[in-house]
Amino acid sequence: MATIALSRTGQKMPLVGFGLWKVTKSSTADTVYKALQAGYRLLDGAGDYGNEKEAGEGLARAIKDGVVKREEVFVTSKLWNTFHAKEHVAKLARKQLADWQLEYFDLFLIHFPISLKYVDPETRYPPEWFYDGKSQVELQNTPYEETYHAMETLVDEGLAKNIGISNVNGSLLIDILRYARIKPAVLQVELHPYLPQEQLVTLCKKYDIAITAYCSFGPASWLELDMHKHVPSLLDHDVVAQVAKKYSGKTPAQVLLRWASQRGIAVIPKSNNHDRLVQNLNHTDITLDEADIATLTSLNQNARFNDPGSIDPRIAIFA
Structure with missing residues (x-):
């Protein structure tokens, strides 16, 4: 399996991982187990996804059954916005490790550069965006630098x-x-042909920071949340379909993933469908022509579906 060597540790991060966002909680344990059986060696989770305990159960079962060894699996998780204060970072990391039944994460990310008012996990976990669990969103006056040093x-x-x-x-x-x-060893961002982020990719390469792309299929990830902004599907796009036809037996989804991974950008597609799960993993056996990569990149619309730079007017600043 292709990997990326991380700059400080030299640890090898798989180029293709399995993303746990929106994986149905009740099926997460079985899905993780089957993903590991299929050959995935990177699991991308987060406290906010609400399924880390179940993901840990699937991983533990796979280790017990001899499907994988712990050191063969690269586990990524993320610190949620309500835990940015320095006194909360390690506390929540330990909670998340306990949910995963692990002693360490291979990679731990700050999920968003937005500090929200603390919600005690005993009150509600995951706390999500809303302080009151319904509609009240409140910022917390914690500088990003404080959070980052706590991560160190x-x-x-x-x-x-x-x-x-x-x-x-x-x-x-x-x-x-x-x-x-x-x-930082890795920057994880939304990245797809509608949002290539070419300058950011170049900047990360300059400073030897690996990139993980999420939402590789663009608006498809946001349909059920009604956040796709009515942008045409990349999976059904005529240009993507035409490129896929050039590579016998490959799907538009595989071509979209290869558009990123061929350039050394890690991808973390998820699927609750086992056949698609396997197809996503096996997309790296083709090499796209540079002209095809350029054609896909030309679909750029600067269409960002998950915008951390957009501050919701419901937020009470520094509440």
Whole structure:
């Protein structure tokens, strides 16, 4: 399996992983187990996904049954926005590790560069965006630098082998590099032909920061949340279909994944369908022509479906 060597540790992160966002909670354990059986060796989770306990059960069963060894699986998780204060970071990392039945994460990311008012996990977990669990969104006055330095202590304490960031733009990335004692190993961002983020990709390569792309299929990930902004599907796009026809037996989904992975960008597709799960993993056995990569990139609409830069007017600043 193709991998990316992370800059500080040299640890090899698989180029293709299985994303746990929106994986049905009741089926997560079985889905994770089957994904590992199929050959996935990267699991991408987050506290906010609400299925880490079940994902841990699936991983534990796979280890017990000899499907994998712990050291063969690269587990990524993320710190949610309500736990950005320095006194909460390690506490929540330990809780999430307990949910996963693990002693360490291979990679732990700050999920968003947005600090929200603390919600005690005993009150509600995951707390999601809303402080009251319904409609009230409140910011917390915690600088990102404080959170990042607390993340560095996770490495010192052996709770995470690598740390990174998510949903961060170029200007914030440069600021992080000014004060980081441990440079972020990975930046995870929305990235697909409708949003190629070419300048950000180039910037990360310059500073030897690996990139993980989420929402590789563009608006398809957001249909059920009614956040697709009525942008035409990439999976049904005529241009994507025409490119896929050139590679015998390959689907538009596989071509979209290869558009990223061929350039050294990790991808983390998810599927509750086992056949598609296997197809997603096996997309790397083709090499797209550079002209086809350029054609797919030309679909750029700067269409961002998950925008951390857009502040919801319901947020009470520094509540």
